[in-house]
Amino acid sequence: LMVLFLVTEVSEFILLGLSEDPELLPLLFGLFLTMYLVTMLGNLLIILAVGSDSHLHTPMYFFLANLSFVDISFTSTIVPKMLVNIQTQNKAITYAGCLTQLYFFMVFICMDNLLLTVMAYDRYVAICHPLHYVVIMNPRLCGLLILVSLFISIMSALLHSLMVLQLSFCTDLKIPHFFCELAQILKLACSDTLINNILVYLMTSLLGVGPLSGIIFSYTRIVSSILRVPSTNGKVKAFSTCGSHLSVVFLFYGTCVGVYFTSAVTHSPQKVSVASVMYTVVTPMLNPFIYSLRNKDVKGALGSLLSRNFNSISH
Secondary structure, rough: OOOHOOOOOOOOOOOOOOOOOOHHHHHHHHHHHHHHHHHHHHHHHHHHHHHHHHOOOOOOHHHHHHHHHHHHHHHHHHHHHHHHHHHHHOOOEEEEEEHHHHHHHHHHHHHHHHHHHHHHHHHHHHHHOHHHHHHHHHHHHHHHHHHHHHHHHHHHHHHHHHHOOOOOOOOOOOOOOOOOOOHHHHHHHHOHHHHHHHHHHHHHHHHHHHHHHHHHHHHHHHHHHHOOOOHHHHHHHHHHHHHHHHHHHHHHHHHHHHHHHHHHHOOOOHHHHHHHHHHHEEEHHHHHHHHHHHHHHHHHHHHHHHHHHHHHOOO
């Protein structure tokens, strides 16, 4: 309880955003508003399609609907505040608002990461143990996997947030980013951040490398299992069930690694901010397209959902 009373005198931070050029701000506002609306619409359609079509009431689509919900929440943590700041030309965010944004950002990015790992496990069971798939991936296990992922994400974010609460900050409170990112907040602290940095490296290793290793292991077994399938059609069909998930995994980890290397090789915070747009805004927007364009079942469910709504409106 004592941790909660160690709040600094800081009342607000300044988010410098992607650009300080006034002529670019209307363009950025239009671009990010459009991307946010497309993200919301695309992911909501996936959730509605999975919920309304009984053919999609399977573990794979259950996890996909959860991924869509997390993507909506993830983007909503960052973009609305960014749009308000651009529109009002006020870059301030309150201390409490910044820590709240930091907390939910960390919850949802961790949840995204763990869900992709759970989905890889689902594909591994479906292809390597098809006869036992229904028994292994039962509703109880699916629900448990979601709850465990959520618990880990909440506890990880809570731990980081409580550690930030203990920091005191200098007079320069400008964050060279468009949202309250942990690494940028730690750079502004006047007090010792050694324990915070150790925690960042430790949690990144556990919750970054761990799930990625699980995904790589799952796909190693999947590929070796598919290669043993005698018919070419069988191989193509098996690979096609993994194609969408694999595309999303490459997109998510590729953009995260891209941001990490950008921050390592450049001292320009603006370039790091632009690179961060990829995994915070672009990836959640593209995920529904990847799943709907590559998947006949999702396309069929979306088509029937839209036609039903259109018919009800016309009548």
